[in-house]
Amino acid sequence: MxxxxxxxxxxxxxxxxxxxxxxxxxxxxxxxxxxxxxxxxxxxxxxxxxxxxxxxxxxxxxxxCKSWSGIALHLSFVVILAGAFVTHVSSERGTVHLRQGAYINTCVMYDRHNQPHDVQMPFQMRLDRFDVQYHEGTDAAEDYVSQFTIIDHGKQYSGKVSMNRIFRYGAMRFYQSSYDNDMLGASVSFNSDPIGIPLTYTGYALLFLSLVYMLFDPHGAYRKLLRLSHLKKGLMMVALLFALGSGSARAHVLSKESADRFGCLMVLHNSRICPLQTLAVDFTKNLYGKASYDGYTPEQVLTGWMFYADDWMQEPMLRLKGAAMRDRLQLPEYVPVGQFFNSAMGGYTLGPYVQEYYGGNHDAFHSQVAAIDNKIQLIMELRNGSLLKLFPYTYKGNTTWYAPTDSLPKTMDREHQQFVRSIFFLLSDYALTSDYAQMDAVVGKMLKYQQKNGGASLPSDRRVAAERIYNRIPFATILFMLCLAMGVISFLYTIIRMCREDNGANAKGANGNDGLSVCSKRLHVSFFVVNYVVMLLSFCALTYCEYLRWTISGTLPMTNGYETMLFVAWLVQLLALVCGVRFRLLVALGFLMSGFFLLVSHIGQMDPQIKHTMPVLNSPLLSVHVSIIMMGFAMLSFTFISGLTALLLRLVSRTAQPKMIQLQQLSLVFLYPALAALGIGIFVGAIWANVSWGEYWGWDPKEVWALITFMIYAVALHTRSVPQLHRPTAFHVFMTLAFLTLVMTYFGVNYFLGGMHSYA
Missing domain, CATH: 1.10.287 (Helix Hairpins)
Known part of the structure; x- marks a missing residue:
């Protein structure tokens, strides 16, 4: 039965x-x-x-089942599903569209099939005020705030909602949804689930407690695993094959010192105030794909285009990344911008292709043309000055930054307007005559102007210093090359040592002598020490990188794809250092996996630029939710690479079974806390969602795939029910394939499926 x-x-x-x-x-x-x-x-x-x-x-x-942690864990799932069912059949949700000063007593409610219906509310609501709060001196939204009044049986109650801050009225929970373009109206969503939410939260609390207890239960499977003699002695080996897988005439530039001084100016870039050096780095990377060109600093490149544009139009620094465009137009990878301007061919040669793209032709060629056109438009914006929002103006406590070509406010006095309009003509004259002393003096006046008029929008000296250091050191590039190189070296060393161990074991069996020499053992210890020290240095550098990004942005660096890749690499190295003393295998695995994550951040389509956090992400629960989830991902990456290692050993060695068993045990050591981290991370995310959007589970693709990942990896812990996973080969094949769900959860959702949680 x-x-x-x-x-x-x-x-x-x-x-x-x-x-x-x-x-x-x-x-x-x-x-x-x-x-x-x-x-x-x-x-x-x-x-x-x-x-x-x-x-x-x-x-x-x-x-x-006789394990209390197992009973509690499975019971928590039943309670959570019961809560979800109650929410599904009994909860009410809807949206109220409010206009300032108008009394509203109707709303749109959604049934279980998500169909909208107009319903009359038992009370009236009136929008008193809606505000978009911006980061000082920028157009980047910091929060959306709706203030309203509820009129119920003649009594008035004041309410206020914003991102991550809900308002409760009876059993109803109101939260910010959207707003009208004229800023005189806002949509406030509501949710009523007085039974389902407490029941589900009870299930989540039980899940949290049972997952933690699972790791500490003295009679549980995890504690028994940690008491295995193989793990106590740390006698494991590493093996993994990790394949990795033009001159021109010198253009005119400012002196390095003058360009660097120019880079000290503040500018409004990416909706935040930052050093002009940051704009220069992003500008150069956008055009050339690297932060420097032909030995020139990014500040020299930017100012070169500003003051010597005719020369730079002939510099082959515009990278054509797509092969389709290069093949059709017979162009090299790097071309001058002037290549696309030919009076004999009608001026801008890409113009017709760009029109075809915006006319609906989005094949590879036209998409690549549109991308190059965007880069050329960026150059045009720099040349006409609209990119250079360098001039702050504070009026009635609000600071706005202007470019020299912007329409200046009438309240700005004439002297300041003249300064803004004429300063670049003066700088251009000094640049053309190479009068760097006068140029530096003018830049000094611009700095004083910014300090006097920038108000509270100017970043602190500490933040500016951190950003200038961060711009100068390519942390991700250096560290991914270092980690992957150390990983490959560790692989080659391990293969040699593995062969010697096998030969030594055979020799010992034949004559009773230890096949490994004392010298060989000392070499192994020395190699581990070198690896550990290099890992420690890499971890310190990556920690410093994370500290700099945190200082610059003012928030924990976990808000986009690039930052989460750095954070996962940091977690992998931390785990490798903490556990590597006991399990020497993990240092080499840490090099490979952290190198992989850093490589993905470096060569992927992720945006490394530092920007203000979106209002919906401005919550203390963000750091808790993301850090716990990423901790789980980091530990699951160890199970993946252990699986690959074991399968490779099985291919190259006939006596690999003992090592495969040891690697299986090591994978389980990480699998238990990884699943605990995923479960707790999902629980924290549900609380955050309930606070921000009024529902703890929205079936967003990222949520769904996180649940799928949790369910698939959980199978590996049920070896009594799935005895096939007792066999090391089957276990490692399963763990290797299971990693595809993690890849789908992170990369597949971000780049293919989309949804509320997608970010790159």
């Missing part, structure tokens, strides 16, 4: 995972409303979860 039940349970488990995965793909092409109505909100989806839960309860009771 148990075997058919097990097969049924397994089939239902797989079916739920497949349905959720398919729904995320369908959502990309058919829209969120479609999958909410036809999948997540459909009766059959709820029934599928209910049948899976019932089958799981019956199987669990027949299995007679």
């Amino acid at each position: 148990q075997n058919p039940l097990k097969k049924t349970l397994f089939a239902l488990y797989v079916l739920v995972i497949v349905c959720m995965a398919a729904a995320t793909v369908v959502e990309k092409y058919s829209g969120t409303d479609f999958v909410r109505s036809n999948v997540y909100g459909a009766w059959w989806f709820s029934l599928l979860w209910a049948v899976l839960t019932a089958a799981g309860i019956i199987y669990f009771l027949r299995h007679r």
Whole structure:
């Protein structure tokens, strides 16, 4: 009876995972409303979860689990699903569109199939004021705030909602949704779920406690695993094959000293006030793909285009990244901007292709043309001065930064207007005559002007110093090359040592002597010490990089794809250092995995630029949620590379079974806390979602794939129910393939599926 039940349970488990995965793909092409109505909100989806839960309860009771942590953990899932069902059938949600000064007593409510209906509310609401709060001196939104009044049976109650701050009225929870373009109206969403939320939160609390207890239960499987003799002695080996996988005439530039002084000016760039050096770095990377060109600093490149544009139009520094454009137009990878301006061919030669792109032709060639056109437009903005918002003006406590070509406010006195309009003509004259002393004096006046008129928008000296250091040192580039090089060296060394160990074991079996010499053992210890010291230095450098980004942005560096890749690499190195003393294998694994994550951040399409945090991410729960999830991802990366190592050993050695068992045990050492981190991270994320959007689970693609990842990796801990995973080969194959779900959760959602959680 148990075997058919097990097969049924397994089939239902797989079916739920497949349905959720398919729904995320369908959502990309058919829209969120479609999958909410036809999948997540459909009766059959709820029934599928209910049948899976019932089958799981019956199987669990027949299995007679005696572990309190296991009982509590599985009970938490039942409570969470019960809470989700109650929320699904009894909760109410809707949206109220408010206009300033108008009394509103109707709202739009959504049924279980996500269909909207107009409903009359039992009270009236009036919008008193809506504000978009900006970061000082920029157009970057810091928060959206709606202040309103509720009129209920003649009594008035004041309410206020903003991002990550809800307002409760009875059983209803109001939160900020959107606003009207004229700033005189706002949409406030609400949610009423007085039973489902407490029940679900109870399940999450039980999940949290059981996951933590699972790691510390003295009679649990994890503590028994840690007491294995192989792990106590740390006798493990590493093996992993990791394949990795033009001159021109010198253009005129400012002297390095004058260009560097120019880079000390502040500018409004990427909706924040930062050193002009940052704009120069981003400008040079955008055009050339690197932070410097032909030995010139980014400040020299930027000022070169500002003051000697005709020369720089002939410099081959515009990188054509796409092969389709190069092949069709027969161009090299790097071309001068002037290549695309030819009076004999009608002026701007890319113009017709750009029009075809915006006319709807988005093939590879036209997409690449549009990307190059954007780069050329950036140069044009620099040449006409609109890119250089260098001049702050503070009026009634509000600071705005202007470019010399902007329309200046009438309240600005004439002397200041004349200064803004004429300063670049004066700088250009000094640049053309190479009068750097006079140029430096004018730049000094500009600095004083900024300090006098910048008000509270100017960043602190500490933040500026941190940003200038960060701009000068390519941390990710240096560290990914170092880590991957050390990883490859460790691989080659390990292969040699593994062969010697096998030969030594055979020699000892034949004549009773130890096949490894004392010298060889000392070499192994020395090699580990060198590896550990280099890892420590790399960790310190990466920590300093993270500190600089934190200082510059004012928030923990975890808000976009680039920052999370750096953070995962940092976590991997931290784990390798902490655990590497006991398990020497982890130092080499740490080099490889941190090098991989740094490489992804370096060569991927992630944006390394530092920007203000979006209002919805401005919550203390962000750092907790992201750091715990990323900790889980970092530990799962160790299980992946351990699996690859074991499978490679099986291919190259006939006596690999003992090492594969040891690597299986090492994977389990990381798998237990990794699943605990994922579960706790999802729990914290649910609280954050409930505070920000009024619902703890929204079936966003990132949420769904995080759940899928958790469910698939959890299978590896159920070896009594899936005895095939006792075998090292099957276990390592499963763990290697399971890593694809993590890749999908992070990269697939960010770059393919999209959704509320997608960021790059």
